[in-house]
Amino acid sequence: xxxxxxxxxxxxxxxxxxxxxxxxxxxxxxxxxxxxxxxxxxxxxxxxxxxxxxxxxxxxxxxxxxxxxxxxxxxxxxxxxxxxxxxxxxxxxxxxxxxxxxxxxxxxxxxxxxxxxxxxxxxxxxxxxxxxxxxxxxxxxxxxxxxxxxxxxxxxxxxxxxxxxxxxxxxxxxxxxxx
Numbered sequence: 062x063x064x065x066x067x068x069x070x071x072x073x074x075x076x077x078x079x080x081x082x083x084x085x086x087x088x089x090x091x092x093x094x095x096x097x098x099x100x101x102x103x104x105x106x107x108x109x110x111x112x113x114x115x116x117x118x119x120x121x122x123x124x125x126x127x128x129x130x131x132x133x134x135x136x137x138x139x140x141x142x143x144x145x146x147x148x149x150x151x152x153x154x155x156x157x158x159x160x161x162x163x164x165x166x167x168x169x170x171x172x173x174x175x176x177x178x179x180x181x182x183x184x185x186x187x188x189x190x191x192x193x194x195x196x197x198x199x200x201x202x203x204x205x206x207x208x209x210x211x212x213x214x215x216x217x218x219x220x221x222x223x224x225x226x227x228x229x230x231x232x233x234x235x236x237x238x239x240x
Contacts, residue, residue: 075195076202084206091213097146097225098213100232104138105201111135112194116187124181132173135197137236139166145227150208153215158208165200169193 076084085102092099111131118124143163150159172193179186216224 075199080206081198081202084202088205088210091210093221095225096221097228098209100225100228101138101142101146101209102205104134104141104232105205107134108138108197108201112190112197115190116194118181121181124186128176128181133236135169135173137232139170140235141228141231142166144231145224146209146212149216149220149224150212153212155208155211158211162200162204162208165196165203169197169200172196 088098088102092102108131111127111134115124115127115131118127143166147159147162150156150162172189176186176189176193179189213221
């Protein structure tokens, strides 16, 4: 983690675990079975599990393999959000929130690429991984706590159906057989 990352992390406290649980609970309550929001929440859980798998891997090879799986699910999830949900947010009057979400995901991709340049068994690697995990956790909190609840509440049933179909298509196009 570079000095700027350390300063930002120090002055920007993350939301608490209780706040994250509350946001997820509210988001779960807003889902419909098989709908886009339910899929998003399930992918968030997959991403969280993938971070744990990378951190807990005990050899360079298993850590790189777990990192590859994390990168796959992160990328598939972000492609689906960036292609379907963020445009829907922008079109529903949440353009600033959509733009912020794009920026956050772009930065995550850059940071994930930076992991490839680090020894997977080094402390620098673990520090970078934790920096990414924290950024993703905050991004997830924003989506589950407000961004996607707004989109869900502003969407009629036809729009929800379209978002569900398109989100599934985009995620599966990238992740078919990988998750």
